[in-house]
Amino acid sequence: MVKCYHCSVKSSNMDEEQIWNEDIVSTVRKYALQNSLEYGGIGEAGSTLGRLLSEREELRAVARELRDLVEDEVRIANNLAENEGLDKVRSELEKFAPEALHREKHSKIQGLKELPGDTSNVVLRFAPNPNGPLSLGHSRGVIINSEYAKMYNGKVVLRFDDTDTKIKPPLPEAYDWIKEEYEWLTGGPPDVTIRASERMPIYLEYASKMIAEGHGYVCRCEVESFREFRKSKEECPCRTRESSENISDWESMIEGEIEEGEAVVRVKTDMTLPNPALRDWPALRIQHSPHPIVGRKYKVWPLLDFQSAIEDHEQGITHIIRGKDLMDSTRKQTILYQHFGWTYPHSLYWGRVKVHEYGGFSTSKMRESIESGSHGGWDDSRLPTIKALQRRGFVPESLREFWIDLGLTQKDVSIPLKTVETFNARKIDRTSERRSFVADPVNLKICGIGATTEVRLPKHPDNPEIGRRVWEVGNTIAIQKSDMRIGSARLKDFADVTVADSQATFESFERRDARQIIHWVPVNGAREAKLVVPNGDEINEVDGLLEDFELEVGKVYQLERIGFAKLESMKGTRALLLWLHK
Numbered sequence: 001m002v003k004c005y006h007c008s009v010k011s012s013n014m015d016e017e018q019i020w021n022e023d024i025v026s027t028v029r030k031y032a033l034q035n036s037l038e039y040g041g042i043g044e045a046g047s048t049l050g051r052l053l054s055e056r057e058e059l060r061a062v063a064r065e066l067r068d069l070v071e072d073e074v075r076i077a078n079n080l081a082e083n084e085g086l087d088k089v090r091s092e093l094e095k096f097a098p099e100a101l102h103r104e105k106h107s108k109i110q111g112l113k114e115l116p117g118d119t120s121n122v123v124l125r126f127a128p129n130p131n132g133p134l135s136l137g138h139s140r141g142v143i144i145n146s147e148y149a150k151m152y153n154g155k156v157v158l159r160f161d162d163t164d165t166k167i168k169p170p171l172p173e174a175y176d177w178i179k180e181e182y183e184w185l186t187g188g189p190p191d192v193t194i195r196a197s198e199r200m201p202i203y204l205e206y207a208s209k210m211i212a213e214g215h216g217y218v219c220r221c222e223v224e225s226f227r228e229f230r231k232s233k234e235e236c237p238c239r240t241r242e243s244s245e246n247i248s249d250w251e252s253m254i255e256g257e258i259e260e261g262e263a264v265v266r267v268k269t270d271m272t273l274p275n276p277a278l279r280d281w282p283a284l285r286i287q288h289s290p291h292p293i294v295g296r297k298y299k300v301w302p303l304l305d306f307q308s309a310i311e312d313h314e315q316g317i318t319h320i321i322r323g324k325d326l327m328d329s330t331r332k333q334t335i336l337y338q339h340f341g342w343t344y345p346h347s348l349y350w351g352r353v354k355v356h357e358y359g360g361f362s363t364s365k366m367r368e369s370i371e372s373g374s375h376g377g378w379d380d381s382r383l384p385t386i387k388a389l390q391r392r393g394f395v396p397e398s399l400r401e402f403w404i405d406l407g408l409t410q411k412d413v414s415i416p417l418k419t420v421e422t423f424n425a426r427k428i429d430r431t432s433e434r435r436s437f438v439a440d441p442v443n444l445k446i447c448g449i450g451a452t453t454e455v456r457l458p459k460h461p462d463n464p465e466i467g468r469r470v471w472e473v474g475n476t477i478a479i480q481k482s483d484m485r486i487g488s489a490r491l492k493d494f495a496d497v498t499v500a501d502s503q504a505t506f507e508s509f510e511r512r513d514a515r516q517i518i519h520w521v522p523v524n525g526a527r528e529a530k531l532v533v534p535n536g537d538e539i540n541e542v543d544g545l546l547e548d549f550e551l552e553v554g555k556v557y558q559l560e561r562i563g564f565a566k567l568e569s570m571k572g573t574r575a576l577l578l579w580l581h582k
Contacts, residue, residue: 020069024059028052028066030097032073037089037101039153041081045071046191047153053187054150057397060187067188112147113408115319117346122154123318126182126190127161127308130174132363134181136355136384136399136420143403144321144350146186157315158182158190161308162197163301165289168364170197172292177378181386185396192315196307197293199314203302204254206310206340207265207284211246215339216283218249219266230279233272239280253286256299260286267306269335277328278335281305309333317345324349324410351412355420357536358384381534381578392534393556393566393580398424421581428556428564433459433466435551436492436521437531437559437577439544441478443523444499448506449473455522457493469549474524477504478545483518490517492560519560521547529575531565546575556580 031051036043049070053060081089093100115122124145128138149156158179162170175195183189196203210216219226219238229236250265252258265284273279283306290296302310308329312320322329330347337344361384369375379387389399402423406413434457455471458464479499483489488498488507496512497504529546532539556566564580 020066024056024066025069025073026096027056028070028073029077030093030100032070032077033089033093033096034100035074035153036077036081037086037093041078041086041089043074043078044153045074046155046188047150048074049188050146050150050153057187060396063183063188112144112151112404115148115152115346115348118318119152119154121316121318122149122152123157123316124149124154124321125157125159125312125315125317127159128178129164129168129363130160130162130170130178131168132171132174132367132385133177133378134185134386135361135363135366136358136386136389137353139185139386139399140350140353140403141321142182142185143400144408147400147404148319148321149191154318155191157192157194157317159193159311159315160195160197161304162195162291162293163200163203163304163307165287165291165301169289170292171367177387184386184390185399187396194311194315195293196311197291199311200294200298200301202314203284203307203310204298204300207300207302207306208247208250210267210283210336210339211250211265212243213339214243214268216265216267217241217246218253218263219280219282220249220263223261226280230271230276233279235271236280239266239268253284253300254298256288258286260288262286265300267332267336267339275328275331278331281332283336305329305332306336309336312345313337313340313342319346319348321348321350321408324351348408349410350408351410353406354412354414355384355417356414357417381532382537382539391566391568392578393428393564394420394424395427398427401427418581425564425581429558430460430463432556432558432564434461435469435549435557435559436519436526436547437529437544437562437565438478438480438519438521438526439531439542439562440481441521441545442481442484443476443478443502445475445503446473446477446497446506447503449495455494469547471522471525471547471549473522476523477520478523478526479504479518479520486516486518488513488515490515492517492519494520521545525549527570527573527575529577531559531562531577531579532568533579546577551575 031048032043035048045067049063049067052070053063059066077089080092090101126141126145128134134142145156148154160175179193207216217239219236221236221238226236249263253263263286264282266280267283269278269280271279282303284300284302286299287301288299327349334344366375366383366385370377375383378385379391381388381392402420453473455473457469457471459466459469484499486499490496490511495509496507496515498507525548526545527548529544531542531544533542551567551570553567553570556564558564563582565577566580567575568578569576
């Protein structure tokens with residue numbers, strides 16, 4: 001069973017060229033054996049990788065590179081089961097990692113209730129419209145579905161619902177953006193990825209079948225006329241036409257011989273149903289607008305309720321998790337499933353979550369705002385996109401814990417962004433080094449100390465093992481202008497001083513009284529900096545001096561007395577910081 005793996009990986013967390021250490025290999029092997037044993041010798045790399053990343057979250061950054069190692073170990077475990085039987089797999093696991101024999105297969109994650117029905121082969125889906133990148137709201141669907149897949153060793157289908165060429169046309173770049181953001185949020189790729197626009201023949205074939213079998217028809221009524229039929233619970237004249245007439249009109253729709261708005265395909269239901277939305281609901285419509293991926297190949301496109309229902313059946317979806325505002329979609333699709341003789345997936349619902357600071361942002365509105373120049377791009381720090389959160393310095397584990405903690409509830413929730421920030425702060429606090437930033441600085445000559453004094457400060461007050469910062473104080477320090485009025489003050493981690501007349505006079509290295517502590521930097525150990533602070537729909541900029549000690553672009557620091565910020569760039573002697581949160 002023992003095998004050496006030599007894999008190269010480039011990562012910010014590892015040396016540029018490094019082989020997997022034995023600890024990582026051993027952990028992968030444990031889960032590969034465990035997975036193969038539980039699933040009768042047909043273990044899967046996806047679920048094995050999921051178990052690994054649940055235990056070793058620090059490996060999420062290199063999940064893609066780990067996949068080859070995982071696939072090798074899964075193949076070895078499955079071959080062992082095939083050639084020597086499951087008892088041999090069990091024996092190997094008992095010798096190698098006995099604790100892994102007693103895994104609770106469907107262990108419940110706090111905050112997520114058990115899935116209903118048969119959970120032996122769980123398949124879920126996350127189905128965004130690629131008209132922009134993912135938002136904070138989308139991350140809920142990614143995380144909840146992927147966590148359930150981990151719970152039940154199931155699969156997640158990433159499906160791009162891109163069949164609207166007119167109202168919400170796809171953005172070609174968004175397909176790759178969403179895949180990358182999915183991996184960032186979950187630590188690995190989805191099990192299946194499909195584009196609805198590339199599967200149009202399937203939807204058109206099912207529409208033909210539905211019409212031929214009399215479960216659907218082509219409606220030529222004007223919109224207002226049909227609205228009246230629906231309201232009065234009457235059947236429209238098109239509904240009772242001969243099947244041959246419907247098929248003829250259907251073929252004309254496909255050939256582009258009928259103009260937009262002149263016909264739709266409807267699903268036959270009971271026109272006396274209490275809910276008007278369910279009465280002969282529209283399934284396909286004519287759209288002659290070009291699609292950015294497949295061009296003008298199709299003249300008829302499915303509406304989302306039809307396309308989604310067909311694709312859920314095709315992909316074997318067992319559980320659908322969606323907003324409670326889509327309960328009518330469930331009802332419509334259940335009727336369609338009954339027409340085809342299918343069993344509808346189990347449906348679970350959640351309520352709306354509104355983050356105060358982001359108001360009514362939608363992907364379409366953000367796109368309009370970017371195109372108009374009101375926002376600088378999808379990663380504008382004022383927007384609720386995953387790109388913006390990544391740019392500011394949020395980590396995926398914090399979003400995961402936030403959504404799991406909120407759980408799967410139908411209650412509408414309105415929260416401040418600070419709630420999400422609190423989860424992020426818990427994750428990054430212990431690893432975020434401290435640096436001093438003095439806003440609106442005033443230079444003071446420091447007197448009474450004598451020769452240049454060295455100050456040694458911890459990089460992190462509660463994590464001394466990561467080392468210290470070393471300052472050479474020199475003759476001049478900078479403090480915040482508003483601190484000039486204090487008079488007697490304690491320079492943090494250094495000395496008691498008296499501040500007056502553009503100088504700080506040394507009194508004592510030991511703290512003698514309860515005078516106010518102020519933060520500071522030695523001017524010869526600082527660089528000019530700008531702190532950019534998103535504030536609602538505005539951007540505030542604060543000029544200051546940043547402690548110039550082992551600064552790394554892209555890293556999040558906790559600025560003394562201010563909060564967390566990400567160092568975005570250093571150009572010449574000037575640093576640019578992007579505010580994260582307290």
